[in-house]
Amino acid sequence: MLVQAHRGFSGKYPENTLLSFQKAIEADADLIEFDIHLSQDEEVFVIHDQEVDRTTDGEGKVRELKSGELKELDAGSWFKDEFAGEKIPTLKETLQLLQGEAVASIEIKTEASGCSNWRSTLKKASEVIDDFNMWDEVIFISFDLHALLAVTNIKQEAYTALIDYRPGEKIHLMEVLLTAWVDGWFAPHNILNPRLVEEAHRRGLEIISSGGKELENIEEEVNKLLQLGVDGVSTDYPDYACELIENYE
Numbered sequence: 001m002l003v004q005a006h007r008g009f010s011g012k013y014p015e016n017t018l019l020s021f022q023k024a025i026e027a028d029a030d031l032i033e034f035d036i037h038l039s040q041d042e043e044v045f046v047i048h049d050q051e052v053d054r055t056t057d058g059e060g061k062v063r064e065l066k067s068g069e070l071k072e073l074d075a076g077s078w079f080k081d082e083f084a085g086e087k088i089p090t091l092k093e094t095l096q097l098l099q100g101e102a103v104a105s106i107e108i109k110t111e112a113s114g115c116s117n118w119r120s121t122l123k124k125a126s127e128v129i130d131d132f133n134m135w136d137e138v139i140f141i142s143f144d145l146h147a148l149l150a151v152t153n154i155k156q157e158a159y160t161a162l163i164d165y166r167p168g169e170k171i172h173l174m175e176v177l178l179t180a181w182v183d184g185w186f187a188p189h190n191i192l193n194p195r196l197v198e199e200a201h202r203r204g205l206e207i208i209s210s211g212g213k214e215l216e217n218i219e220e221e222v223n224k225l226l227q228l229g230v231d232g233v234s235t236d237y238p239d240y241a242c243e244l245i246e247n248y249e
């Protein structure tokens, strides 16, 4: 079973920073998940929210700030003082670090998350991936099938997966099972059962499941996913998930 480090090794290090990605690589994560937004001068930056307020010492929307301004911000000390000085990475810096080490799992957020400029973000990101010649080392994930369709319009062979985790909202189960062109389904662990896993696999879908967000639940969730034979788990603690997988009998 593959391990995806959600926003890097975000359980112990500030999310979506080069440090959290480096630590996820060292923990042996197979995939490293992150989110992207475009700066005012159209550089692709790796940050979860469309505003910098939560995870930096700055204020404002990423798309209204220039690269130089974004690079001045501290993206570490909000998490813990010892991480002061961590920066918001660009997609270029991130791919440079991940190349040959782990698959980049790039999430595209769309209008539902307030990201009206996602098409231009995706276009710029695809140019960066072209420059690094890394299409076989990235996957695209989204809550929105339109974003995944846009990815395959840019690069037909790109790996795409629909995220289906949003608490309180309808799951996309039928949509996914009927959608032959996506490669993966990021499914909530609490809905999975053997019959569903078998059916998704029969339709050629790989399943990566949520699980391992809270440290105290990881063992139970990872073991359930291993038993079900799903293809991967997305976790904030890739070291622990890797250890559980290694020791599973």
Ligand code: G3P
Pocket (backbone or CB within 6 Å): 006, 033, 035, 048, 107, 163, 165, 186, 234
């Ligand atoms: O792996 C999917 C996950 O990234 C979606 O949630 O809020 O962390 O972007 P979020």
Ligand code: CA
Pocket (backbone or CB within 6 Å): 033, 034, 035, 107
């Ligand atoms: Ca994400």
